[in-house]
Amino acid sequence: MTPDKRADYWRANLRYLTVLLIVWFIVSYGFGILLVEPLNAIHLGGYPLGFWFAQQGSIYVFVALIFVYAALMNRLDKEFDVGEE
Amino acid sequence: MTPLELWTYSIVGLTFAIYIGIAIWARAGSTSEFYVAGGGVHPVANGMATAADWMSAASFISMAGMLAFGGYGGSVFLMGWTGGYVLLALLLAPYLRKFGKFTVPEFIGDRYYANSARVVAVICLILASVTYVIGQMTGIGVAFGRFLGISYEMGILAGMGIVAVYAILGGMKGITYTQIAQYVVLIFAYTIPAIFISLNLTGNPIPQLGLGSTYIGDDSGVSLLAKLDQVVSDLGFKEYTTQVMGSTLNMFVYTLSLMIGTAGLPHVIIRFFTVPKVADARYSAGWALVFIAILYTTAPAVGAMARLNLMDTIQIGPVGEETGNLVYDERPDWFKRWETTGLLKFEDKNGDGRIQYYDDKNAEFAAKAESFGWKGNEMVTVNNDIMVLANPEIAQLPNWVIALVVAGGLAAALSTAAGLLLAISSAISHDLLKGVFMPQITEKNELMAGRLSMIGAIILAGYLGMNPPGFAAGTVAIAFGLAASSIFPALMLGIFAKRMNKQGAIAGMVAGITVTLLYVFQHKGILFIPGTDFLLPDMGMGANWFFGITPEAFGAIGAVANFLVAALVAALTAPPPEHIQHLVEDVRIPRGAGAATGH
Numbered sequence: 001m002t003p004d005k006r007a008d009y010w011r012a013n014l015r016y017l018t019v020l021l022i023v024w025f026i027v028s029y030g031f032g033i034l035l036v037e038p039l040n041a042i043h044l045g046g047y048p049l050g051f052w053f054a055q056q057g058s059i060y061v062f063v064a065l066i067f068v069y070a071a072l073m074n075r076l077d078k079e080f081d082v083g084e085e
Numbered sequence: 086m087t088p089l090e091l092w093t094y095s096i097v098g099l100t101f102a103i104y105i106g107i108a109i110w111a112r113a114g115s116t117s118e119f120y121v122a123g124g125g126v127h128p129v130a131n132g133m134a135t136a137a138d139w140m141s142a143a144s145f146i147s148m149a150g151m152l153a154f155g156g157y158g159g160s161v162f163l164m165g166w167t168g169g170y171v172l173l174a175l176l177l178a179p180y181l182r183k184f185g186k187f188t189v190p191e192f193i194g195d196r197y198y199a200n201s202a203r204v205v206a207v208i209c210l211i212l213a214s215v216t217y218v219i220g221q222m223t224g225i226g227v228a229f230g231r232f233l234g235i236s237y238e239m240g241i242l243a244g245m246g247i248v249a250v251y252a253i254l255g256g257m258k259g260i261t262y263t264q265i266a267q268y269v270v271l272i273f274a275y276t277i278p279a280i281f282i283s284l285n286l287t288g289n290p291i292p293q294l295g296l297g298s299t300y301i302g303d304d305s306g307v308s309l310l311a312k313l314d315q316v317v318s319d320l321g322f323k324e325y326t327t328q329v330m331g332s333t334l335n336m337f338v339y340t341l342s343l344m345i346g347t348a349g350l351p352h353v354i355i356r357f358f359t360v361p362k363v364a365d366a367r368y369s370a371g372w373a374l375v376f377i378a379i380l381y382t383t384a385p386a387v388g389a390m391a392r393l394n395l396m397d398t399i400q401i402g403p404v405g406e407e408t409g410n411l412v413y414d415e416r417p418d419w420f421k422r423w424e425t426t427g428l429l430k431f432e433d434k435n436g437d438g439r440i441q442y443y444d445d446k447n448a449e450f451a452a453k454a455e456s457f458g459w460k461g462n463e464m465v466t467v468n469n470d471i472m473v474l475a476n477p478e479i480a481q482l483p484n485w486v487i488a489l490v491v492a493g494g495l496a497a498a499l500s501t502a503a504g505l506l507l508a509i510s511s512a513i514s515h516d517l518l519k520g521v522f523m524p525q526i527t528e529k530n531e532l533m534a535g536r537l538s539m540i541g542a543i544i545l546a547g548y549l550g551m552n553p554p555g556f557a558a559g560t561v562a563i564a565f566g567l568a569a570s571s572i573f574p575a576l577m578l579g580i581f582a583k584r585m586n587k588q589g590a591i592a593g594m595v596a597g598i599t600v601t602l603l604y605v606f607q608h609k610g611i612l613f614i615p616g617t618d619f620l621l622p623d624m625g626m627g628a629n630w631f632f633g634i635t636p637e638a639f640g641a642i643g644a645v646a647n648f649l650v651a652a653l654v655a656a657l658t659a660p661p662p663e664h665i666q667h668l669v670e671d672v673r674i675p676r677g678a679g680a681a682t683g684h
Contacts, residue, residue, distance in 0.1 A: 028164045045297035046308025054160035055385040066174040066371035
């Protein structure tokens with residue numbers, strides 16, 4: 001594998017990481033902590049929305065983020081032909 | 086023997102028989118099987134084992150109680166202990182799996198081309214893991230003592246015995262398969278009572294939905310959370326859904342510390358060395374979090390509902406009317422049973438024979454309480470830990486459910502203890518013995534050394550469980566603080582910063598631990614020795630002097646110090662040698678990952 005292709009593969013990985021970690025930050029630190037008060041004005045069933053993000057929603061999003069990353073990387077491994085046999 | 090004891094002995098006995106059966110079936114014959122279960126564990130199976138490895142006595146027994154009394158503030162534990170898996174899956178697990186060795190210090194030693202770095206990592210690992218294992222041992226002792234009618238010490242001995250059988254015989258292989266069985270036990274034990282209680286209070290059998298449903302205990306038609314907010318604030322307590330822990334900044338930093346601490350705990354990281362491929366390591370972290378999330382999204386419902394049940398048991402009528410409070414002599418049986426443990430304590434301060442449970446530190450409400458003839462909160466002790474253990478009794482569930490909860494608590498403590506003990510013993514036999522002192526040791530002798538260090542680690546853990554040092558309460562702070570401020574940054578920089586050299590990494594680790602420990606020691610005493618705490622109020626260092634951040638939350642600040650010092654030192658010293666830069670490029674690419682080896 002050429003150094004250029006290696007660098008491209010790593011840059012694509014870093015792009016995925018950046019986007020997914022921004023989402024990770026927003027649902028927990030953003031919605032669950034910093035913006036919890038304004039969000040609590042909105043209700044999701046019996047849940048105030050900010051409280052829901054802090055005790056339920058952020059965890060569901062975390063699970064989704066890991067599977068999305070695994071799927072994206074599988075595709076990237078194929079594209080660059082660096083996956084395992 | 087009471088029917089409850091009979092049920093408890095039967096269910097706990099059955100689960101122990103299963104664990105021993107697995108131990109005999111999954112004996113380890115090589116170092117690869119002993120350290121990484123031979124590297125052939127299916128990603129979903131590893132996810133389940135990781136979930137049991139991770140969810141400790143604290144998750145199973147204490148967390149719902151911390152939520153019950155901390156309300157919204159308890160969210161730091163929920164987000165902190167799950168969000169760390171995102172960091173683990175995205176930033177560490179796949180690369181460390183590609184590196185393909187047995188232990189975490191081994192990566193640090195190789196990547197930073199220095200045995201000194203490896204030894205620093207071993208010290209951090211042992212400190213973090215030993216403090217953590219004490220909590221598991223005390224959890225085992227309490228569960229046995231309360232429910233099986235045997236002494237605390239005998240309980241710990243029984244726990245040590247059972248872990249010894251499968252950890253010494255099977256190493257990681259035995260531990261992996263028992264952890265899978267333990268996960269199944271603990272998740273049933275946790276969710277079954279939650280389903281019953283959710284059904285009782287809201288008519289919805291799914292606790293995650295029940296917590297957001299309408300309360301059916303009266304005909305007010307309000308949601309369960311609104312009802313709970315009402316009930317607690319009527320007695321002067323802070324409103325459940327908005328009660329913060331310290332300040333918003335403290336919650337932010339606390340959550341961050343728990344997240345990076347979680348990602349840096351070696352006993353969790355080594356579980357990802359057991360899967361066959363890099364792609365498996367990525368998916369396996371996702372499965373681990375699925376299995377963890379089943380418990381972690383149930384816990385808020387358990388906490389809130391247990392709190393509501395507790396309040397309703399004591400405050401049976403309108404606040405302020407004499408008949409509104411439960412007569413002490415009419416207290417339920419579970420109340421009496423928990424009083425004998427000292428975890429629940431009543432003191433009739435105004436001598437009216439009734440129980441008043443309210444927040445007497447809330448000045449406004451305390452004044453009102455005085456006009457009712459109340460003379461202070463009479464529930465002088467309500468321990469966090471009883472919420473999960475007493476929950477089935479409070480909700481009047483059948484005896485077999487209570488027995489199942491006991492087996493679940495034991496499964497959670499045993500599975501985590503085993504994972505920690507393996508991390509400790511492999512650091513001794515593989516990193517110190519083979520890596521530093523006796524590189525020529527044969528595989529057979531190393532396997533023997535692994536088993537011997539496992540025996541030593543179990544005896545040490547048992548001893549510390551029976552004689553818990555004064556800092557047992559600060560355990561969480563120190564284990565997560567150390568992992569967050571030393572191991573996580575060293576691993577992450579090792580993968581993402583090709584230019585990071587050994588001087589930078591070692592200086593960073595030392596700086597991170599120092600900053601964290603100094604702050605913790607300032608509040609809790611040097612080496613946790615009582616009376617040696619040294620806050621300096623004259624210099625502006627009162628309690629939580631650093632922007633109101635509590636010592637438990639300080640790991641993230643230590644991590645920042647680590648990153649800054651490492652970057653600065655690395656910039657001023659020579660870059661790492663060529664072959665190390667190649668090694669970093671190599672771990673970034675999945676192809677070529679063989680099974681983990683010790684060479």
